[in-house]
Amino acid sequence: MILMHGIRQGNGAGPAIWAVVSTPLLNISQEHGYGVQFAMPISGITMQFSGFAFVDDTDLVQMAHKSQPSSKVCIALQATVDLWDSSLAATSGAIVPEKTFWYLVDFHWTGGF
Numbered sequence: 001m002i003l004m005h006g007i008r009q010g011n012g013a014g015p016a017i018w019a020v021v022s023t024p025l026l027n028i029s030q031e032h033g034y035g036v037q038f039a040m041p042i043s044g045i046t047m048q049f050s051g052f053a054f055v056d057d058t059d060l061v062q063m064a065h066k067s068q069p070s071s072k073v074c075i076a077l078q079a080t081v082d083l084w085d086s087s088l089a090a091t092s093g094a095i096v097p098e099k100t101f102w103y104l105v106d107f108h109w110t111g112g113f
Helices: 014-031 070-089
Strands: 036-039 044-049 049-055 057-060
Touching: 014 044, 014 049, 014 057, 014 070, 057 070
Parallel strands: none
Antiparallel strands: 036 044, 049 057
């Protein structure tokens, strides 16, 4: 007999359950200093977040600080993923390597419009 774990594909409660599981994990990532931080141009209010999650999908984000090389972003992103993986394991979850990938966006301002 095969025992199924988790809430299984198609369960209507999936989004709500994943919100309950992923929100503390994203908060842990943010508390460790991972993620991105933006200052709003008009109000000056700072907004910080570490990722997005819906149902069983999660996007973690990491941004370099001013004048840091992109290699620092890669190191911080790996640390973020390691933290996410260990935090997820505490909930009996796991990252699926076949569904895991990353992108590096390295923008350089050249002036003008």
